[in-house]
Amino acid sequence: MAAQGRRFLWRRRRVLVALGGWSLLEAAHTFLSGYGVAKALDDGFLAGRTGTGLLWLAVAAAGTLLGGLAVRGVFTALAGLVEPFRDGLVRRAVSGALAAAIADPARADNSAVSRLTHQSEIARDSFAGLVLTARSFVFTGVGALVGLASLDPALLPVVLPPLLLGLALFLSTLAPMAAAQRAFLDADEALSDRVGAVGAGFRDVVACGGQGVIGAELDRLIAAEARLARRLARWAGVRTLALGAAGRLPVVALLLAIPWLLRGGATAGALLGALTYLLQALLPALHALMTAFGAAGSRLLVVLERFRADPALPDSAAPEAASAFPDPGPPGAASALPDPGPPGAASAAPDRVALGAAPPLPARVLSESAPAVPEPTAPEAVPVCPRPGPPGAAPAPTGPAAPEDPGPPAAELRGVTFAYGPGARPVLDRLDLTVRPGEWLAVVGPSGIGKSTLTALLAGLLAPDRGTVTLGGALARDPSGRAPLQRRTLLPQQAYVFSGTVRENLRYLSPDASAADLRRAVAALELDPLIDRLGGLEATVGPERLSAGERQRLALGRAHLSRAPLLLLDEATCHLDPDTEERAERALAARPGTTLVVVAHRISSALRADRVLLLDGDRALCAPHDELLARSALYRDLAGLWETG
Numbered sequence: 001m002a003a004q005g006r007r008f009l010w011r012r013r014r015v016l017v018a019l020g021g022w023s024l025l026e027a028a029h030t031f032l033s034g035y036g037v038a039k040a041l042d043d044g045f046l047a048g049r050t051g052t053g054l055l056w057l058a059v060a061a062a063g064t065l066l067g068g069l070a071v072r073g074v075f076t077a078l079a080g081l082v083e084p085f086r087d088g089l090v091r092r093a094v095s096g097a098l099a100a101a102i103a104d105p106a107r108a109d110n111s112a113v114s115r116l117t118h119q120s121e122i123a124r125d126s127f128a129g130l131v132l133t134a135r136s137f138v139f140t141g142v143g144a145l146v147g148l149a150s151l152d153p154a155l156l157p158v159v160l161p162p163l164l165l166g167l168a169l170f171l172s173t174l175a176p177m178a179a180a181q182r183a184f185l186d187a188d189e190a191l192s193d194r195v196g197a198v199g200a201g202f203r204d205v206v207a208c209g210g211q212g213v214i215g216a217e218l219d220r221l222i223a224a225e226a227r228l229a230r231r232l233a234r235w236a237g238v239r240t241l242a243l244g245a246a247g248r249l250p251v252v253a254l255l256l257a258i259p260w261l262l263r264g265g266a267t268a269g270a271l272l273g274a275l276t277y278l279l280q281a282l283l284p285a286l287h288a289l290m291t292a293f294g295a296a297g298s299r300l301l302v303v304l305e306r307f308r309a310d311p312a313l314p315d316s317a318a319p320e321a322a323s324a325f326p327d328p329g330p331p332g333a334a335s336a337l338p339d340p341g342p343p344g345a346a347s348a349a350p351d352r353v354a355l356g357a358a359p360p361l362p363a364r365v366l367s368e369s370a371p372a373v374p375e376p377t378a379p380e381a382v383p384v385c386p387r388p389g390p391p392g393a394a395p396a397p398t399g400p401a402a403p404e405d406p407g408p409p410a411a412e413l414r415g416v417t418f419a420y421g422p423g424a425r426p427v428l429d430r431l432d433l434t435v436r437p438g439e440w441l442a443v444v445g446p447s448g449i450g451k452s453t454l455t456a457l458l459a460g461l462l463a464p465d466r467g468t469v470t471l472g473g474a475l476a477r478d479p480s481g482r483a484p485l486q487r488r489t490l491l492p493q494q495a496y497v498f499s500g501t502v503r504e505n506l507r508y509l510s511p512d513a514s515a516a517d518l519r520r521a522v523a524a525l526e527l528d529p530l531i532d533r534l535g536g537l538e539a540t541v542g543p544e545r546l547s548a549g550e551r552q553r554l555a556l557g558r559a560h561l562s563r564a565p566l567l568l569l570d571e572a573t574c575h576l577d578p579d580t581e582e583r584a585e586r587a588l589a590a591r592p593g594t595t596l597v598v599v600a601h602r603i604s605s606a607l608r609a610d611r612v613l614l615l616d617g618d619r620a621l622c623a624p625h626d627e628l629l630a631r632s633a634l635y636r637d638l639a640g641l642w643e644t645g
């Protein structure tokens, strides 16, 4: 990288000469600031010549004007250095990502481009800061040392040793501090990547009961970052010490050496001039240098390393393109096909499941406590999902046979009202619903009516504002807010598949499932061909490698393997073809002891169920398919839409 840096600078030697020229003016300004003060005192005010004193002060002030001019020129010249640097980095990032996308569209990573273009801005600012301060320190130092030597050469042996000592101490902190900064940034990024991924897939994490595992992992990441932050702070302490040594010790040494200097013939003006150099020129320049190297320097190093390592960029086989100091060069330099490297960590994150933030639609659900007699304007209304009636009254379930004494309902809602927020209109309003053990219930209704909200309430992910939700007679969500993971499994539309083996994915909800259980689930969901194609149970899969349908099929297998008696499928088969969907639903319904609640994606799904719950805003109707067809215009509409859709 150093050689590339030298080449980059060599190609811009004219810019460097211009920078040097303007910087010389800065050195002249420094020189005049101390020299003018010394002469004003010695030749003017102390000698009784006030006019001469004022004249020398005017010379020192003119030096300040020179300094202003120098800063203006330096900034103009600086642009000729840092802009090509930034442009080259951006070009490198974009061409690298394009080449990667062309080489393997499936692994294209758009976020790498925005990440790297953002980082090139950081690199440009850091680079500009470093050039500015390093150059300023060198030329200020030259101006000050020449000034000290012209005032009295004896000042140099007093001031230089502590200055050099402090500088050496500072330089010795650079490498370890850069390493600490790099480690800290890595840890910080790892933590924010993970937090972002967990936030996006939080609903899945909760649905799968992964809070403990995820919490422990985040704790570890936070502790690691805290440890590295402390290490960085210790090095910052050492750097402050170096600044103190380099900046303050020369002043102390000068003060202590005053008697010796006076005996050697130093004048009061020379001493005041020396103090001016130290306090007004060297100390601020040193402070700026140390701050810039300590912060911007480490940042620049880390960012440049990222550019070398990022998979969106061409690999080092394309040396020109991989240069940390790239030139605009011909586009061909960037067209070398990269090694796209391993898939980004972010892609292994849980799939997103968002509970949309749109305002809730008006929805009032007719409850059992509402008039039992249908209103005249709604002749098709039927009583809402009655509790289990006498034997024979209930439709025969196609799932596992209900036991003689069915015991408590598999799931029950009593007068449940729920709204997303205190002022919002309820999504569900005084809903009663009873689902018998072993029953297969389909939930249907227009988009946004509250089907997912209902499954989230059943799963214990949401708490009702009023009323109760019970599973097998116990509250779906205990007062501490925990959901009963052993009693229900919720499969959302976006199936959660994590980076791990097929076996680990299937056993995620039942880690102690036996090989026989696993075989049964695989056979029931007809997963053998898929698993073979993926390379067997021990093959590693990740969400980015599977289609949405394949992810759903693995999640269905996982649900079959889980021990929860209540399975909640929230459009969990929407990416499967109708036949596969039917076989999957039947396999889950046939699992011993299973109660199945399916938010239906197709009318065929409702046809298969024992009963259908129709949510429609003003009332909820629950009945077998044929009965609903006869009684509900909305259901007929939905069925028609589905059939033609």
Ligand SMILES: Nc1ncnc2c1ncn2[C@@H]1O[C@H](COP(=O)(O)OP(=O)(O)OP(=O)(O)O)[C@@H](O)[C@H]1O
Pocket (backbone or CB within 6 Å): 355, 356, 357, 358, 359, 360, 361, 420, 427, 445, 446, 447, 448, 449, 450, 451, 452, 453, 454
């Ligand atoms: N997190 C949330 N915050 C605020 N409102 C929400 C939230 N989630 C859902 N809603 C609103 O609640 C209502 C019911 O949403 P829900 O997702 O339960 O409907 P749905 O019937 O499942 O819809 P779809 O069939 O489109 O998936 C909608 O009006 C929706 O905008």
